[in-house]
Amino acid sequence: MTSAWNPSPGDDVIDQLAGIAPGSHLDAVRRHRLQARAQAQQSFLALLAPRAPLSSHWPLNERLAVAAFVAGLHQQPQVQRFYRDALATQASLALGKAIDAEVAQGLASGPYGQYPRGLLSAENQAGPVYAVGAQSRAVLGERxxxxxxxxxxxxxxxxxxxxTHLQGLLDAGWSETDIVVLSQLVSFLAFQIRVVAGLRLLQAHPAPSTAAQQPTAEESAA
Structure with missing residues (x-):
């Protein structure tokens, strides 16, 4: 392990991951949705940097392991590095290496799956079914x-x-509360990663200024 995992409640993790500087254009854009911004940060803190005892029996090191795994699957470099570094502060080297191995094994594109018979069936797509490798399972444990x-x-x-998938979690020792938190975490990470990727895209390709988008007097008269 390295230094302790202790994100500051006053820092906005999405701003950090997207490289948004205070006072910048994108900072101003995000401040138009202050409530949504605050809620995203509070979700992060509640799930991955709690200031109070966890509301479930799912320990923080395992939460960070799942976060590093999911971020690795989405292949967003800044987010992937952030959670992998966080995991290194809370877990053994062996656990970190096992997560890295499972990211490599679990990479896919998707989404895959089958819709109920009907119009959407045309979008059915088969895809690989993931299972943790035997070597990693010995490190990670069944749960x-x-x-x-x-x-x-x-x-x-x-x-x-x-x-049946939920039953598999129960059989592996997950409580119903922890299953809900696990699903919330995966959903939150997907949201966070999309936002960071979108903000970084805007940074790389800023929109033309408002003045540049306004037609000239000659264009308006034409």
């Missing part, structure tokens, strides 16, 4: 291995999710 499998299912096979 965390089941959690990674569920996270991969939600990321790449969301329309294939069935009650």
């Amino acid at each position: 965390l291995s089941a959690g990674l499998a569920h996270a991969h299912l939600l990321a790449f096979h969301p329309r294939d999710a069935q009650a």
Whole structure:
């Protein structure tokens, strides 16, 4: 492990991951949605940097392991590095290497799955079914291995999710509360990663200024 994982409540993690400087154009854009900005930060803190005892029995090091796995699957470099570094502060080197191995094994494109018979059936797409490798499973244990499998299912096979998958989590030792938190975490990470990717795209390709978009008097008269 390296230094302790201790994100400051006053820092906005999406701004950090997107490289948004205070006072910049994108900072001003985000401040137009202050409530949404604050809620995203509070979700991050509640799930991955709690200031109070966790509301479930799912320990922080395993949450960060799932976060590093999901971020790795989405292949957004800044987010992937952020959660992988965070995991290194809370977990053994062996666990970190196991997560890296499972990211490499679980990479896919998706989304895959089957719709109920009907118009949407034309969009059915078969895809790889993920399972934790035997070597990693020996490090991760049955409980965390089941959690990674569920996270991969939600990321790449969301329309294939069935009650049997939830039963698999229960059989591996997950409580109903922890299953809800796991699903919330995967959903939050997907949201966070999309926002960061979009903001970085805007940074790389800023929109023309408002003045440049306004037609000239001659163009208006034409």
